[in-house]
Amino acid sequence: MICAVHMQNLAIIRGERLLFQGLDLSVRKGEAVALTGANGSGKTSLLRALAGLIRPHAGDVRFEGPQGVLEAEDARSQGVHLLGHQDCFKATRTAWEELLFQVQWTGGTEASARAASAKLDLDRLAGLEVRKLSAGQRRRLALARLVASPRSLWLLDEPMAPLDTARRAVFGDLMAEHLAGGGMIIAAVHDPLPIAARACDLSSLDGPAQ
Amino acid sequence: MNGFWVMLRREMAMAWGRGGGPLLALTFFVATATLLPLAVGASPARLAAVAPGSAWLALALASLLSLERLFERDYEDGTLDLLALGPVPLEAVAFAKGLAQWLTNGAPLALAAPVVAVALGADLRLVPLIFISALIGGLGLAFTGGIGAALSLGSKRGGVLIAVLVLPLFAPPVIFGAGAIEAFAGGLDWHPALGLLSAYGLAAAALGPFAMAAACRNALS
Amino acid sequence: MFQALANPQRFMDFSRWAAPILGIIAVILVAMGLWLTFTVPEDYQQGDTVRIMFIHVPAAYMAMFCYACLGGASFMGLVFRHSLADAAGRACAPLGAGFTFLALVTGSLWGRPMWGTWWVWDARMTSVLVLLLLYIGYMALQAAIDDEVKAARAASILALVGLINLPIIKFSVDWWNTLHQPASVFRAGGPTMPPDYLWPLALMAIGYMALFGSLWMVRVRSEVWRKRANGLALQAAG
Numbered sequence: 001m002i003c004a005v006h007m008q009n010l011a012i013i014r015g016e017r018l019l020f021q022g023l024d025l026s027v028r029k030g031e032a033v034a035l036t037g038a039n040g041s042g043k044t045s046l047l048r049a050l051a052g053l054i055r056p057h058a059g060d061v062r063f064e065g066p067q068g069v070l071e072a073e074d075a076r077s078q079g080v081h082l083l084g085h086q087d088c089f090k091a092t093r094t095a096w097e098e099l100l101f102q103v104q105w106t107g108g109t110e111a112s113a114r115a116a117s118a119k120l121d122l123d124r125l126a127g128l129e130v131r132k133l134s135a136g137q138r139r140r141l142a143l144a145r146l147v148a149s150p151r152s153l154w155l156l157d158e159p160m161a162p163l164d165t166a167r168r169a170v171f172g173d174l175m176a177e178h179l180a181g182g183g184m185i186i187a188a189v190h191d192p193l194p195i196a197a198r199a200c201d202l203s204s205l206d207g208p209a210q
Numbered sequence: 211m212n213g214f215w216v217m218l219r220r221e222m223a224m225a226w227g228r229g230g231g232p233l234l235a236l237t238f239f240v241a242t243a244t245l246l247p248l249a250v251g252a253s254p255a256r257l258a259a260v261a262p263g264s265a266w267l268a269l270a271l272a273s274l275l276s277l278e279r280l281f282e283r284d285y286e287d288g289t290l291d292l293l294a295l296g297p298v299p300l301e302a303v304a305f306a307k308g309l310a311q312w313l314t315n316g317a318p319l320a321l322a323a324p325v326v327a328v329a330l331g332a333d334l335r336l337v338p339l340i341f342i343s344a345l346i347g348g349l350g351l352a353f354t355g356g357i358g359a360a361l362s363l364g365s366k367r368g369g370v371l372i373a374v375l376v377l378p379l380f381a382p383p384v385i386f387g388a389g390a391i392e393a394f395a396g397g398l399d400w401h402p403a404l405g406l407l408s409a410y411g412l413a414a415a416a417l418g419p420f421a422m423a424a425a426c427r428n429a430l431s
Numbered sequence: 432m433f434q435a436l437a438n439p440q441r442f443m444d445f446s447r448w449a450a451p452i453l454g455i456i457a458v459i460l461v462a463m464g465l466w467l468t469f470t471v472p473e474d475y476q477q478g479d480t481v482r483i484m485f486i487h488v489p490a491a492y493m494a495m496f497c498y499a500c501l502g503g504a505s506f507m508g509l510v511f512r513h514s515l516a517d518a519a520g521r522a523c524a525p526l527g528a529g530f531t532f533l534a535l536v537t538g539s540l541w542g543r544p545m546w547g548t549w550w551v552w553d554a555r556m557t558s559v560l561v562l563l564l565l566y567i568g569y570m571a572l573q574a575a576i577d578d579e580v581k582a583a584r585a586a587s588i589l590a591l592v593g594l595i596n597l598p599i600i601k602f603s604v605d606w607w608n609t610l611h612q613p614a615s616v617f618r619a620g621g622p623t624m625p626p627d628y629l630w631p632l633a634l635m636a637i638g639y640m641a642l643f644g645s646l647w648m649v650r651v652r653s654e655v656w657r658k659r660a661n662g663l664a665l666q667a668a669g
Contacts, residue, residue: 106292
């Protein structure tokens with residue numbers, strides 16, 4: 001269980017380009033942060049660095065649990081959901097098979113997968129192969145994983161892009177519920193999130209003018 | 211441990227699902243073996259001499275086939291991100307994948323190996339040993355092959371590259387596997403060869419996952 | 432020394448004069464070695480063909496030495512994430528492949544008069560051939576991945592896997608050779624070595640080593656220059 005995540009003087013370099021530097025950001029229980037910035041400002045890279053997939057050039061990321069500092073590895077393997085541009089589904093498996101795997105893999109149970117499927121109105125799609133789903137339906141299936149397995153830090157990359165207005169409202173409710181339950185959300189967005197969120201603009205943290 | 215089983219079950223299901231991998235590898239195995247008499251002539255004496263060795267060669271080639279998809283499909287659709295954030299470390303994921311590769315590809319190929327060898331003219335006495343050596347050798351082939359598969363993630367031409375990376379590493383299992391059969395056929399002691407083959411397989415299964423996990427982390431970064 | 436040279440600027444300052452000096456030493460040693468090669472008395476069994484040995488044996492030795500360097504550089508690159516170590520590994524591979532190729536070609540030329548065929552599947556030739564395949568795999572992997580840092584790390588992992596496998600492959604090939612009872616007349620180590628032959632052999636070996644050191648530094652230097660040029664180009668592009 002992660003209670004807070006602290007980024008200190010974080011800098012990320014991709015290729016040979018400095019994306020941003022000097023990022024100080026703390027997110028605590030019940031808070032949401034909307035990362036903004038132009039394309040290529042490092043939103044996705046920041047999310048991946050928080051998930052431990054890429055190594056920051058400088059600075060560090062600390063996770064805090066109820067009893068103090070957590071090992072980053074434990075925190076990530078038990079407390080982090082990363083939802084990127086890709087939704088991690090195998091096109092030829094059924095929606096239910098894929099959801100069940102993802103939920104079990106991230107620490108949920110079959111029962112919680114069923115509950116999430118009902119909540120996101122996915123039951124009708126469960127038996128279909130993933131390739132038959134629309135982009136919006138796939139995104140809902142991916143969101144079901146977040147709901148079904150209890151991980152407190154959600155790292156979302158453009159989570160609402162393929163959703164229509166009605167679904168965005170539903171998704172807003174899910175996020176609000178997650179925050180109310182002590183969760184945290186860090187989301188890279190272009191459009192504003194449907195919930196109250198602090199903004200963090202990565203474009204303002206560019207490298208020194210050259 | 212629960213996470214490991216979830217992973218293993220999924221890998222097995224995906225290998226057998228939609229009739230792909232194992233059947234394709236088996237067909238390839240048989241097709242390669244079919245080319246042998248066409249290439250060297252159908253004279254039984256000549257074929258029988260090379261039958262066990264050729265069966266082993268075809269086996270090594272056939273076990274390359276499904277390697278390309280071992281990590282690539284999870285890399286392409288983002289699942290590898292998810293696997294990196296799972297309850298067990300990537301090393302365990304890699305071990306599960308290697309094990310699944312062995313069970314779904316190595317084992318069927320091991321069942322087919324004696325049939326192919328006998329069809330090429332190998333002595334019936336050799337059948338049990340061909341099966342056992344192919345099964346044990348498959349463990350080494352699966353895990354060393356997995357290293358090549360993980361290393362070639364993100365490269366432009368996966369399949370051929372994997373073969374180039376991995377075939378030199380297949381030399382020991384091919385030598386020991388075919389050597390055990392040859393020793394047995396020649397009335398020599400075949401235990402050392404089988405022992406070395408098992409040692410190679412176990413060492414590959416023990417160390418390979420570390421290389422695979424390091425390669426996956428590198429590809430994700 | 433590694434500590435001191437791990438700093439790219441210090442490496443550049445050092446190699447700036449060390450590379451040409453080593454190169455000159457290499458030329459002198461190899462020239463002396465070659466001169467001795469053609470002036471030592473011929474072998475009573477092999478005749479003039481023994482002279483190939485002075486080119487062949489040090490090359491085979493360098494083939495393995497380069498792989499050890501490659502493994503060492505790869506280890507440093509992986510553990511300490513040092514960009515110079517990546518460049519060092521990358522610079523080793525073609526040189527090692529070159530020596531390996533030279534060893535195979537001269538071995539084959541030697542085999543013609545000795546064994547009567549261009550190629551014999553003898554244990555040494557076979558394991559050197561596998562070594563060449565490992566080098567080629569390393570370079571192919573390096574070339575196939577676009578992102579330079581990732582390519583270097585993937586290739587380093589492969590180099591370490593190869594380093595662990597190399598003794599196993601060597602052992603298995605030796606084992607295979609005993610199983611097949613080779614018809615070769617070539618005994619391990621060859622006929623006992625007359626002392627006349629030690630000098631050219633040693634000169635050639637050290638000369639090759641100096642040649643490797645010089646070319647290796649030149650390659651690492653060009654790698655560093657290339658990186659700097661890239662950096663400047665990126666900066667200029669804004």
